[in-house]
Amino acid sequence: MEDQKKQFTVSVYTENNIGLLNRLSAIFQRRHINVESLNTSASEIEGVSRFTIVVKITESQMKKIIGQIEKQVEVIKAYYHTEDEIIYQESCLFKFKSDLLFDERQIQNIIKESNARIVTVNKEFFVIEKSGRKDEIDLLYRELNVFGIGQFTRSGRVAVTKDKMNISKMLEAFQN
Amino acid sequence: MKEAQTINKQEEQVLTTQRISGSEAVVKCLLAEGVDILYGYPGGAIMPVYDELYKYQDQLHHVLTRHEQGATHAAQGYARISGKVGVAIATSGPGATNLITGIADAQIDSTPMVCITGQVGSHLLGSDAFQETDIVGISTPVTKWNHQITKASEIPEVFAKAFYIAKSGRPGPVLIDITKDAQFEEFDFTYKKCEGIRSYKPVPETDEKSLKVAADLINNAKKPLIVLGQGVILGKAEEEFKAVIEKAGIPSAWTILGASAIPSSHPLNVGMVGMHGNYAPNVLTNECDVLIAIGMRFDDRVTGNLATYAKQAKVIHFEIDPAEVNKNVKADIAVLGDAKTNLQALLPLLNPNSHSDWHQKFKDLYKIEYEKVIKNDLHPTKDGLTMGEVLKEINTQTKGEAAIVTDVGQHQMIACRYADFKVSKSNITSGGLGTMGFALPAAIGAKMAAPDREVVMIAGDGGYQMTIQELGTIFQQKVPVKIVVLNNEFLGMVRQWQQLFFDKRYASTEMVNPDFVAIAKGYGIKAQKVSERQNLKDAVKEMIDTDGPYFLEVRVEKEDNVFPMIPTGASVSDIRLE
Numbered sequence: 005m006e007d008q009k010k011q012f013t014v015s016v017y018t019e020n021n022i023g024l025l026n027r028l029s030a031i032f033q034r035r036h037i038n039v040e041s042l043n044t045s046a047s048e049i050e051g052v053s054r055f056t057i058v059v060k061i062t063e064s065q066m067k068k069i070i071g072q073i074e075k076q077v078e079v080i081k082a083y084y085h086t087e088d089e090i091i092y093q094e095s096c097l098f099k100f101k102s103d104l105l106f107d108e109r110q111i112q113n114i115i116k117e118s119n120a121r122i123v124t125v126n127k128e129f130f131v132i133e134k135s136g137r138k139d140e141i142d143l144l145y146r147e148l149n150v151f152g153i154g155q156f157t158r159s160g161r162v163a164v165t166k167d168k169m170n171i172s173k174m175l176e177a178f179q180n
Numbered sequence: 181m182k183e184a185q186t187i188n189k190q191e192e193q194v195l196t197t198q199r200i201s202g203s204e205a206v207v208k209c210l211l212a213e214g215v216d217i218l219y220g221y222p223g224g225a226i227m228p229v230y231d232e233l234y235k236y237q238d239q240l241h242h243v244l245t246r247h248e249q250g251a252t253h254a255a256q257g258y259a260r261i262s263g264k265v266g267v268a269i270a271t272s273g274p275g276a277t278n279l280i281t282g283i284a285d286a287q288i289d290s291t292p293m294v295c296i297t298g299q300v301g302s303h304l305l306g307s308d309a310f311q312e313t314d315i316v317g318i319s320t321p322v323t324k325w326n327h328q329i330t331k332a333s334e335i336p337e338v339f340a341k342a343f344y345i346a347k348s349g350r351p352g353p354v355l356i357d358i359t360k361d362a363q364f365e366e367f368d369f370t371y372k373k374c375e376g377i378r379s380y381k382p383v384p385e386t387d388e389k390s391l392k393v394a395a396d397l398i399n400n401a402k403k404p405l406i407v408l409g410q411g412v413i414l415g416k417a418e419e420e421f422k423a424v425i426e427k428a429g430i431p432s433a434w435t436i437l438g439a440s441a442i443p444s445s446h447p448l449n450v451g452m453v454g455m456h457g458n459y460a461p462n463v464l465t466n467e468c469d470v471l472i473a474i475g476m477r478f479d480d481r482v483t484g485n486l487a488t489y490a491k492q493a494k495v496i497h498f499e500i501d502p503a504e505v506n507k508n509v510k511a512d513i514a515v516l517g518d519a520k521t522n523l524q525a526l527l528p529l530l531n532p533n534s535h536s537d538w539h540q541k542f543k544d545l546y547k548i549e550y551e552k553v554i555k556n557d558l559h560p561t562k563d564g565l566t567m568g569e570v571l572k573e574i575n576t577q578t579k580g581e582a583a584i585v586t587d588v589g590q591h592q593m594i595a596c597r598y599a600d601f602k603v604s605k606s607n608i609t610s611g612g613l614g615t616m617g618f619a620l621p622a623a624i625g626a627k628m629a630a631p632d633r634e635v636v637m638i639a640g641d642g643g644y645q646m647t648i649q650e651l652g653t654i655f656q657q658k659v660p661v662k663i664v665v666l667n668n669e670f671l672g673m674v675r676q677w678q679q680l681f682f683d684k685r686y687a688s689t690e691m692v693n694p695d696f697v698a699i700a701k702g703y704g705i706k707a708q709k710v711s712e713r714q715n716l717k718d719a720v721k722e723m724i725d726t727d728g729p730y731f732l733e734v735r736v737e738k739e740d741n742v743f744p745m746i747p748t749g750a751s752v753s754d755i756r757l758e
Contacts, residue, residue, distance in 0.1 A: 018379070019379050022328070023316055023317075023320065023326070023327075023328075026317060026320050027320050027321075030320055030321045034321060067506070068503070068506070068507055071502055071503030071504075071505075071507070072503050074502070074503070075501065075502075075503045077324065077325045077345055077377065077379065077380045078325075078379050078380075079379060080378070080379040175378055178376070178378040179378075
């Protein structure tokens with residue numbers, strides 16, 4: 005079981021320093037592992053960044069990589085999660101010519117049914133935003149693709165865990 | 181009392197705020213960290229720091245090497261023999277990239293080192309300016325930590341962190357890149373040593389339970405075997421280690437970097453493990469019932485085929501770096517933490533034992549190795565000189581008190597197998613990275629850090645020529661190192677593999693060599709060449725008796741092989757004696 009490839013989501017709490025992204029991505033690159041998605045942002049703690057990284061590897065590989073990530077001086081803590089341990093979302097944007105909104109009435113139904121929303125409309129173009137799981141976004145893409153998408157982009161996965169993280173407690177422990 | 185006063189004075193000095201330039205601050209940081217020697221090479225982007233080094237030359241000795249790679253290896257040699265942080269300094273661009281091999285070597289061999297590089301002015305970053313290179317990006321995968329300074333005010337904190345990170349926990353190399361404008365910029369300097377970093381835990385906490393479980397396993401073992409690594413040396417745990425093995429009567433083998441942690445003559449020392457290690461500890465790795473790894477990382481050159489490595493044994497892993505546990509070999513019990521503390525805590529939990537039947541097995545296998553290999557290496561009956569007999573002569577003449585600095589290849593394996601080590605930190609070699617060219621500059625650093633010790637460098641004719649220019653450093657600095665080149669006119673280890681696995685197709689391994697003696701003499705170094713057995717003893721004696729540096733070339737048998745040998749992919753117990 006440890007030898008079967010699975011999708012894991014990695015959460016890494018770090019100091020907010022230049023070069024850390026390079027240091028973390030090098031850990032995957034060196035082992036010839038493709039990063040499916042990567043997101044970096046502020047975390048719930050001021051001055052602490054949070055990386056969310058998605059990879060498809062075996063669990064034994066995953067454990068070793070967590071060790072290598074935690075070994076980095078500016079990493080506070082790293083965790084890995086399986087799909088059922090987290091609440092996760094991705095976000096995407098579609099851009100279309102404005103004419104389509106009126107010529108292809110079906111688009112409006114698709115937007116409604118998929119719980120997407122129109123972010124902006126002007127004379128030339130309109131932009132749709134959709135947050136959800138990867139398969140929901142994939143479905144929306146397929147449905148909209150027939151109308152000729154002007155631009156499309158999707159974000160990396162962001163995830164929170166069902167369990168507590170206790171990073172603040174760890175940082176407090178250091179202060180004392 | 182006097183010492184305390186000096187320390188107070190020093191502290192006062194660094195705590196007082198002074199308005200100085202970034203480059204002067206660099207020198208003051210080094211002094212505050214107790215640095216007395218640094219190795220480097222000047223150039224455009226680091227010139228302001230060199231200008232300060234000039235002013236502070238009575239307090240801080242800068243050694244001009246002949247290549248930046250030499251500076252890193254010298255800093256490594258300095259660190260490995262003294263346990264202190266080695267410091268190397270270079271300019272931007274090619275100066276910085278030339279440091280990379282030494283940094284990678286220090287990273288894989290856990291050597292504390294701080295490298296300082298100059299960088300183009302911050303307004304030029306990313307403009308492909310003259311001698312600009314992204315050294316922080318390039319060095320990231322081979323440093324424990326690195327940082328670019330663009331403002332002078334960052335210097336004290338970054339240097340304090342750098343030294344703390346380099347030497348704490350599992351040591352390693354750190355690189356600090358300083359833009360030229362930050363070197364010129366003036367600021368209010370105060371220095372405070374780093375005492376901790378919130379995101380960095382150098383020594384993991386020891387779980388008391390794991391120690392008890394480990395002790396139980398050891399107490400119940402019938403055939404325990406210890407494999408010690410450099411962790412014992414880095415953790416200054418040699419005495420604690422000795423106490424543990426003597427009480428519990430455990431045969432102890434060592435990895436190449438663990439060599440000299442226990443004296444060669446210690447009755448519980450059963451030799452080196454790994455590809456060219458000793459027969460008994462390799463074979464019996466697959467017979468022991470409890471394998472106790474202390475401060476080692478189960479390198480592939482140690483384990484051979486992992487699928488057949490010590491499968492019958494319970495594995496106990498004493499380790500400071502949690503990422504090493506279960507990386508290559510699954511540990512039944514991991515004892516995380518500092519080797520010294522944990523071995524101290526383990527001692528009272530152990531039952532006295534002697535394991536004499538088990539010891540006999542090591543002795544029996546040693547006899548086999550002696551007959552098949554050692555006898556021929558040390559007491560050859562053929563005409564050509566062997567590397568082993570040269571080592572034997574060096575042992576005799578130095579009374580086993582020398583620090584042996586080796587390069588990489590056949591001579592390295594022979595030296596580590598046969599060198600007689602009396603004290604710890606006597607084996608300085610490039611283990612994990614296998615960097616040819618390591619020995620000559622590393623020997624310079626070692627001798628300068630420990631001037632009272634005899635330092636004998638041993639290299640092959642190949643590796644020696646990779647950093648031969650450092651003879652210039654020896655000449656200029658008058659470093660009394662003893663240089664031994666075991667010349668077989670081949671890249672011997674590669675040739676051995678070509679013989680054994682590539683049907684003797686000697687692709688680019690034959691060396692046509694220059695007159696090494698003339699070259700050494702050109703640098704003012706006393707030198708001689710030996711090709712006859714009858715002259716070996718006197719030549720080694722003359723070398724050891726000489727006060728200054730000395731070069732000795734020994735022409736050895738051209739196509740000798742190093743045995744025992746575990747072929748790549750084979751099991752440790754399938755080690756070949758011929």
